Protein backbone atom coordinates (compact mmCIF):
# COMPACT_ATOMS: atom_id res chain seq x y z
CA UNK A 1 0.00 0.00 0.00
CA UNK A 2 1.78 3.15 -1.21
CA UNK A 3 -0.01 5.64 1.04
CA UNK A 4 -0.51 3.45 4.08
CA UNK A 5 0.37 0.20 5.79
CA UNK A 6 -1.37 -3.17 5.47
CA UNK A 7 0.11 -6.30 7.02
CA UNK A 8 -1.17 -9.82 7.55
CA UNK A 9 -0.14 -12.63 9.87
CA UNK A 10 -0.31 -16.18 8.56
CA UNK A 11 -0.42 -19.53 10.30
CA UNK A 12 1.96 -22.40 9.46
CA UNK A 13 -0.51 -23.64 6.85
CA UNK A 14 -0.49 -20.26 5.10
CA UNK A 15 -3.97 -19.08 6.02
CA UNK A 16 -4.37 -15.46 7.11
CA UNK A 17 -5.10 -15.28 10.85
CA UNK A 18 -4.56 -11.59 11.53
CA UNK A 19 -4.47 -8.22 9.82
CA UNK A 20 -3.61 -4.60 10.58
CA UNK A 21 -4.00 -1.64 8.25
CA UNK A 22 -4.02 2.14 8.29
CA UNK A 23 -4.18 4.76 5.58
CA UNK A 24 -3.24 8.31 4.71
CA UNK A 25 -5.79 10.83 3.46
CA UNK A 26 -3.54 12.17 0.71
CA UNK A 27 -4.05 15.77 1.87
CA UNK A 28 -0.91 17.81 2.60
CA UNK A 29 -2.12 18.97 6.02
CA UNK A 30 -2.49 15.31 7.08
CA UNK A 31 0.57 14.02 5.22
CA UNK A 32 2.26 13.13 8.55
CA UNK A 33 -0.78 11.13 9.76
CA UNK A 34 -1.80 7.49 9.40
CA UNK A 35 -5.45 7.15 10.33
CA UNK A 36 -8.17 4.57 10.90
CA UNK A 37 -5.87 1.86 12.26
CA UNK A 38 -7.79 -1.40 12.24
CA UNK A 39 -6.56 -4.71 13.63
CA UNK A 40 -8.28 -8.09 13.81
CA UNK A 41 -7.12 -11.57 14.72
CA UNK A 42 -9.01 -14.80 13.99
CA UNK A 43 -10.81 -15.80 17.23
CA UNK A 44 -9.13 -19.23 17.11
CA UNK A 45 -5.69 -17.58 17.20
CA UNK A 46 -6.15 -14.86 19.82
CA UNK A 47 -4.04 -14.45 23.01
CA UNK A 48 -0.97 -15.81 21.23
CA UNK A 49 0.75 -12.47 20.68
CA UNK A 50 -0.30 -12.09 17.04
CA UNK A 51 -1.68 -8.54 17.39
CA UNK A 52 1.40 -7.48 19.36
CA UNK A 53 3.63 -8.95 16.64
CA UNK A 54 1.58 -7.23 13.92
CA UNK A 55 2.03 -3.86 15.64
CA UNK A 56 5.78 -4.41 16.03
CA UNK A 57 5.93 -4.93 12.26
CA UNK A 58 3.53 -2.01 11.72
CA UNK A 59 5.77 0.47 13.54
CA UNK A 60 8.90 -1.03 11.96
CA UNK A 61 7.32 -0.48 8.53
CA UNK A 62 6.56 3.14 9.41
CA UNK A 63 10.13 3.72 10.58
CA UNK A 64 11.59 2.12 7.45
CA UNK A 65 9.26 3.15 4.63
CA UNK A 66 7.22 6.07 6.01
CA UNK A 67 9.60 8.05 8.27
CA UNK A 68 7.58 11.23 7.66
CA UNK A 69 4.69 9.74 9.64
CA UNK A 70 4.69 11.23 13.13
CA UNK A 71 1.10 10.54 14.14
CA UNK A 72 -1.03 7.38 14.08
CA UNK A 73 -4.67 7.46 15.11
CA UNK A 74 -7.56 5.10 15.69
CA UNK A 75 -10.96 4.89 17.36
CA UNK A 76 -12.11 2.07 19.63
CA UNK A 77 -15.52 1.51 21.13
CA UNK A 78 -15.46 2.16 24.88
CA UNK A 79 -16.50 -1.37 25.84
CA UNK A 80 -13.48 -2.85 24.03
CA UNK A 81 -11.39 -2.47 27.16
CA UNK A 82 -8.90 -5.18 26.13
CA UNK A 83 -8.09 -3.37 22.88
CA UNK A 84 -7.89 0.05 24.58
CA UNK A 85 -5.54 -1.35 27.24
CA UNK A 86 -3.43 -2.93 24.51
CA UNK A 87 -3.24 0.34 22.55
CA UNK A 88 -2.17 2.17 25.70
CA UNK A 89 0.63 -0.39 26.14
CA UNK A 90 1.73 0.48 22.59
CA UNK A 91 1.91 4.19 23.41
CA UNK A 92 -1.48 5.37 22.17
CA UNK A 93 -3.18 7.98 24.37
CA UNK A 94 -6.91 8.57 24.85
CA UNK A 95 -7.78 11.89 23.23
CA UNK A 96 -11.43 12.27 24.09
CA UNK A 97 -14.75 10.50 24.14
CA UNK A 98 -17.27 10.54 21.30
CA UNK A 99 -20.52 10.10 23.20
CA UNK A 100 -23.13 7.80 21.61
CA UNK A 101 -21.15 7.28 18.39
CA UNK A 102 -21.59 3.49 18.35
CA UNK A 103 -24.98 1.81 17.97
CA UNK A 104 -24.93 -1.72 19.35
CA UNK A 105 -26.91 -4.66 17.96
CA UNK A 106 -29.37 -4.42 20.88
CA UNK A 107 -30.15 -0.81 19.99
CA UNK A 108 -28.16 0.72 22.81
CA UNK A 109 -25.49 3.34 22.21
CA UNK A 110 -21.99 3.65 23.53
CA UNK A 111 -19.06 6.03 23.25
CA UNK A 112 -16.17 5.73 20.82
CA UNK A 113 -12.69 6.55 22.14
CA UNK A 114 -10.30 8.38 19.80
CA UNK A 115 -6.67 7.51 20.49
CA UNK A 116 -3.43 8.88 19.08
CA UNK A 117 0.24 7.91 18.99
CA UNK A 118 2.62 10.81 18.39
CA UNK A 119 6.30 10.51 17.67
CA UNK A 120 8.07 12.89 20.03
CA UNK A 121 10.56 14.04 17.40
CA UNK A 122 8.86 14.09 13.99
CA UNK A 123 11.03 13.59 10.91
CA UNK A 124 10.59 16.58 8.63
Ligand SMILES: CC(C)(COP(=O)(O)OP(=O)(O)OC[C@H]1O[C@@H](n2cnc3c(N)ncnc32)[C@H](O)[C@@H]1OP(=O)(O)O)[C@@H](O)C(=O)NCCC(=O)NCCS
Nearest residue numbers: 039040041046047048049050051052053075076082083086
Ligand atom coordinates in the same frame (compact mmCIF):
# COMPACT_ATOMS: atom_id res chain seq x y z
C1 LIG B 1 -7.93 -7.01 20.00
C2 LIG B 1 -7.29 -8.17 19.23
C3 LIG B 1 -6.80 -7.65 17.88
C4 LIG B 1 -6.10 -8.71 20.04
O1 LIG B 1 -5.45 -9.72 19.25
P1 LIG B 1 -4.53 -10.85 19.94
O2 LIG B 1 -3.66 -11.44 18.89
O3 LIG B 1 -5.37 -11.76 20.72
O4 LIG B 1 -3.67 -9.96 20.94
P2 LIG B 1 -2.27 -10.40 21.61
O5 LIG B 1 -2.28 -11.85 21.94
O6 LIG B 1 -1.14 -9.90 20.76
O7 LIG B 1 -2.33 -9.58 22.96
C5 LIG B 1 -1.93 -8.24 23.00
C6 LIG B 1 -2.46 -7.59 24.26
O8 LIG B 1 -3.84 -7.27 24.10
C7 LIG B 1 -4.50 -7.40 25.36
N1 LIG B 1 -5.56 -8.42 25.20
C8 LIG B 1 -5.83 -9.11 24.07
N2 LIG B 1 -6.91 -9.89 24.27
C9 LIG B 1 -7.32 -9.67 25.53
C10 LIG B 1 -8.39 -10.18 26.32
N3 LIG B 1 -9.26 -11.07 25.83
N4 LIG B 1 -8.52 -9.74 27.58
C11 LIG B 1 -7.65 -8.84 28.09
N5 LIG B 1 -6.61 -8.32 27.39
C12 LIG B 1 -6.45 -8.74 26.14
C13 LIG B 1 -3.46 -7.80 26.36
O9 LIG B 1 -2.94 -6.60 26.93
C14 LIG B 1 -2.41 -8.44 25.49
O10 LIG B 1 -1.13 -8.38 26.03
P3 LIG B 1 -0.63 -9.55 27.05
O11 LIG B 1 -0.97 -10.85 26.41
O12 LIG B 1 0.84 -9.30 27.16
O13 LIG B 1 -1.39 -9.34 28.31
C15 LIG B 1 -8.30 -9.34 19.03
O14 LIG B 1 -8.89 -9.64 20.28
C16 LIG B 1 -9.39 -9.04 18.02
O15 LIG B 1 -9.23 -9.29 16.79
N6 LIG B 1 -10.54 -8.52 18.49
C17 LIG B 1 -11.64 -8.21 17.58
C18 LIG B 1 -11.34 -7.03 16.70
C19 LIG B 1 -11.04 -5.82 17.53
O16 LIG B 1 -11.64 -5.58 18.57
N7 LIG B 1 -10.09 -5.01 17.02
C20 LIG B 1 -9.77 -3.75 17.64
C21 LIG B 1 -10.74 -2.71 17.13
S1 LIG B 1 -10.36 -1.10 17.74
